[in-house]
Amino acid sequence: MIYKNIVCPLCGCLCDDIEVVTENGRVADVKNACAFSKSKFLNHAKDRAKPRIKKNGKLVEVPIEEALDEAAEVLKKADFPLIYGLSSTETDAQRLAVELAELIGASIDNTSSVCHGPTIQAAQDCGAAKCTLGEVKNRADLVIFWGCNPAEAHIKHATRYSITPRGLYTESGKKGREIMHMDVRETKTSKMANIFVKVEPGQDYELLSAFRAVLKGYDGGDVAGVPSETIKQLAEKMKSCKFGVIFFGLGLTMTGGKHMNINAALRLVRDLNDHTKFAIIPMRGHYNVSGANDVMTWCTGYPYAVNFSKGYPVYNPGEFSAVDILARGECDAALIIASDPVAHFPAQASKHLAKIPTIVIDPKISLTSLIAKIVIPSAIAGIECDGTAYRMDGIPLRLRKVIDSEFLPDREILKKIIEKVKA
Amino acid sequence: MNYMKVILISGRTVEQGTSLEISKTSEEYSNNVAMIMMNENDMKEIGVKEGENVEVNTKFGSAVVRCKESKIDHGIAFMPYGPWVNMVIGADTQGTGMPDSKGVEAEILTTDKDVLRIANVITQIKGIK
Numbered sequence: 001m002i003y004k005n006i007v008c009p010l011c012g013c014l015c016d017d018i019e020v021v022t023e024n025g026r027v028a029d030v031k032n033a034c035a036f037s038k039s040k041f042l043n044h045a046k047d048r049a050k051p052r053i054k055k056n057g058k059l060v061e062v063p064i065e066e067a068l069d070e071a072a073e074v075l076k077k078a079d080f081p082l083i084y085g086l087s088s089t090e091t092d093a094q095r096l097a098v099e100l101a102e103l104i105g106a107s108i109d110n111t112s113s114v115c116h117g118p119t120i121q122a123a124q125d126c127g128a129a130k131c132t133l134g135e136v137k138n139r140a141d142l143v144i145f146w147g148c149n150p151a152e153a154h155i156k157h158a159t160r161y162s163i164t165p166r167g168l169y170t171e172s173g174k175k176g177r178e179i180m181h182m183d184v185r186e187t188k189t190s191k192m193a194n195i196f197v198k199v200e201p202g203q204d205y206e207l208l209s210a211f212r213a214v215l216k217g218y219d220g221g222d223v224a225g226v227p228s229e230t231i232k233q234l235a236e237k238m239k240s241c242k243f244g245v246i247f248f249g250l251g252l253t254m255t256g257g258k259h260m261n262i263n264a265a266l267r268l269v270r271d272l273n274d275h276t277k278f279a280i281i282p283m284r285g286h287y288n289v290s291g292a293n294d295v296m297t298w299c300t301g302y303p304y305a306v307n308f309s310k311g312y313p314v315y316n317p318g319e320f321s322a323v324d325i326l327a328r329g330e331c332d333a334a335l336i337i338a339s340d341p342v343a344h345f346p347a348q349a350s351k352h353l354a355k356i357p358t359i360v361i362d363p364k365i366s367l368t369s370l371i372a373k374i375v376i377p378s379a380i381a382g383i384e385c386d387g388t389a390y391r392m393d394g395i396p397l398r399l400r401k402v403i404d405s406e407f408l409p410d411r412e413i414l415k416k417i418i419e420k421v422k423a
Numbered sequence: 424m425n426y427m428k429v430i431l432i433s434g435r436t437v438e439q440g441t442s443l444e445i446s447k448t449s450e451e452y453s454n455n456v457a458m459i460m461m462n463e464n465d466m467k468e469i470g471v472k473e474g475e476n477v478e479v480n481t482k483f484g485s486a487v488v489r490c491k492e493s494k495i496d497h498g499i500a501f502m503p504y505g506p507w508v509n510m511v512i513g514a515d516t517q518g519t520g521m522p523d524s525k526g527v528e529a530e531i532l533t534t535d536k537d538v539l540r541i542a543n544v545i546t547q548i549k550g551i552k
């Protein structure tokens with residue numbers, strides 16, 4: 001079978017032009033895909049998790065129903081359970097995870113607390129002038145990549161949306177676009193840019209503020225290792241473009257200052273709208289982390305770090321975010337779904353997952369599954385089951401199923417656990 | 424033993440991203456993730472050659488990884504996201520939910536220790552008090 005226009009379930013670009021060829025229940029070939037996407041599709045059958053429970057210190061294989069029963073028991077008994085992950089699954093599963101959190105009085109958090117949490121905090125503070133990737137493709141003549149590296153993290157971003165594509169008012173493609181890259185180190189992205197500006201580590205806030213100052217007619221001198229003259233020239237380019245956009249990544253959210261860096265970026269874009277049209281889009285990593293924020297917001301009112309122990313949702317990043325709960329050793333059980341904290345959290349936080357009954361729902365053998373008490377394998381959304389995902393600009397797209405799977409989709413697993421907890 | 428103080432940043436690389444889609448318990452993943460990139464002169468200063476191991480120490484922990492030359496600035500080192508860099512970053516989020524994974528002060532030393540295999544990294548995580 002040949003499937004056309006498949007949405008890639010890997011990064012926040014959600015490229016919807018993938019062609020998948022299947023043979024004998026396996027993916028045989030993938031076209032139009034980047035290296036990550038290819039690796040995900042072609043290796044979907046490799047290294048799959050099996051239903052397992054830890055017995056006498058060893059993970060042993062059990063029937064799936066037994067793993068589900070055990071998971072429900074653990075969650076029922078827990079006083080302070082944590083549900084974490086959600087970003088690499090589809091929206092129905094995310095909604096059911098919230099339902100389960102409410103049912104058992106859990107804290108629920110998604111991976112945005114360790115990627116674009118600060119972006120959300122800043123937007124809650126001062127708003128964000130956004131646009132879609134379609135508008136970028138069709139209109140943008142100035143594209144700024146700040147603290148991000150799409151050439152290595154969002155590989156097709158440049159060709160589909162931001163640098164080379166020809167659109168309605170961008171007929172000349174790359175030639176008609178000015179590309180700037182601001183970062184602490186030169187990367188493959190710098191090579192795609194016309195201008196690379198090296199920022200001293202930890203000085204992004206200062207440089208963003210310097211641009212704002214120049215726009216208001218002040219001269220802040222040299223800032224963040226960038227000469228005053230360069231700052232003025234770049235500000236002039238920003239002011240005089242027809243449609244500008246800033247894409248920013250974890251180089252802004254993860255460094256000192258965090259939400260204040262983003263706050264400065266959002267305010268710079270707001271100021272630029274006094275002169276021209278300017279927008280800002282976060283480079284979301286996991287393909288449906290944006291959906292995790294949206295689903296949690298329409299279910300609870302809040303995008304991440306929500307606690308249900310009072311019976312109603314309470315939001316507080318720093319208190320109810322997963323790294324903090326784990327580092328303080330507060331939760332007495334954890335359900336990890338569609339994410340691998342042991343691979344991505346500071347060891348000082350993930351160590352707690354080894355001390356409590358941890359349940360992992362994941363299609364693959366993740367590092368977290370190696371320290372878990374219960375492992376429940378699932379179908380891969382966007383390859384083995386359908387669903388909806390939200391692109392980095394907030395546009396929902398439909399994931400398709402191209403392979404039949406012996407595994408249950410995340411949403412079916414969660415439905416069963418909810419039924420068992422209620423029983 | 425020579426050492427050098429650097430600012431450590433972490434991030435994604437193409438190799439890390441593709442190998443994690445294959446298997447996080449594979450040799451390929453370890454090879455692509457248990458490493459640090461530094462510039463040529465900094466490597467000379469420490470006395471380490473391409474492919475040799477170094478010990479990375481921060482106030483949060485320590486990890487042994489393979490050193491790779493890269494066109495990065497003097498005094499800056501880069502590690503791909505993964506369990507090895509997780510050993511040397513702290514869990515304090517200053518009330519934001521987000522640990523400081525970019526811009527951590529670290530000390531790089533020559534070493535004759537081996538890179539921990541993934542199974543041993545897991546054992547080490549389990550053993551943290």
Ligand code: SF4
Binds near residue numbers: 008013154156157
């Ligand atoms: S850029 Fe992202 S969404 Fe597009 S094909 Fe690559 S991994 Fe998939």
